[in-house]
Amino acid sequence: MMKEAYSFSFDVYESEDELNATDAALVKQARAISEQAYAPYSKFFVGAAALMDNGSIITGTNQENASYPVTLCAERALMAAAASVYPNIGIKTMAISYHNHNKNTNSNTPISPCGMCRQSLVEFETRHHVMRLILTGLSGKIYVIPEAGQLLPLSFKGENLRM
Numbered sequence: 001m002m003k004e005a006y007s008f009s010f011d012v013y014e015s016e017d018e019l020n021a022t023d024a025a026l027v028k029q030a031r032a033i034s035e036q037a038y039a040p041y042s043k044f045f046v047g048a049a050a051l052m053d054n055g056s057i058i059t060g061t062n063q064e065n066a067s068y069p070v071t072l073c074a075e076r077a078l079m080a081a082a083a084s085v086y087p088n089i090g091i092k093t094m095a096i097s098y099h100n101h102n103k104n105t106n107s108n109t110p111i112s113p114c115g116m117c118r119q120s121l122v123e124f125e126t127r128h129h130v131m132r133l134i135l136t137g138l139s140g141k142i143y144v145i146p147e148a149g150q151l152l153p154l155s156f157k158g159e160n161l162r163m
């Protein structure tokens with residue numbers, strides 16, 4: 001028997017003021033687009049903005065449904081849009097932000113993709129190349145993850161279907 005360990009490191013910024021101009025612009029767009037989310041049930045508005053390899057910016061928001069499990073997260077809405085418009089283009093960086101419209105919340109802590117989105121992000125990376133993630137809220141600290149797949153170690157991939 002032997003033990004294996006998994007770890008990764010990521011950058012933590014105090015605010016968008018410490019980011020380079022490209023990343024700061026992406027954060028600004030993710031925060032802005034979150035207000036266009038369709039989240040009448042949770043009132044948890046999520047926005048994502050991605051810089052693609054061709055320089056295009058694609059955005060996504062969460063799309064809730066009265067049948068709750070039908071809900072689509074902002075990250076997957078974004079990737080579906082990106083892959084539909086530019087099927088052969090990868091995403092360099094995706095910024096994800098949110099505005100919790102519920103009372104007594106301040107949306108100032110970075111959010112992280114849910115498990116289902118992590119699986120979808122890994123597939124998108126496998127299809128193209130690694131993707132940086134910028135995790136933020138309306139204000140406060142910002143996390144920059146070098147590769148989305150680092151959030152899902154030992155992930156299930158297409159190659160597993162051929163084993």
Ligand SMILES: [Zn+2]
Pocket residue numbers: 073074075076113114115116117118
């Ligand atoms: Zn999700």
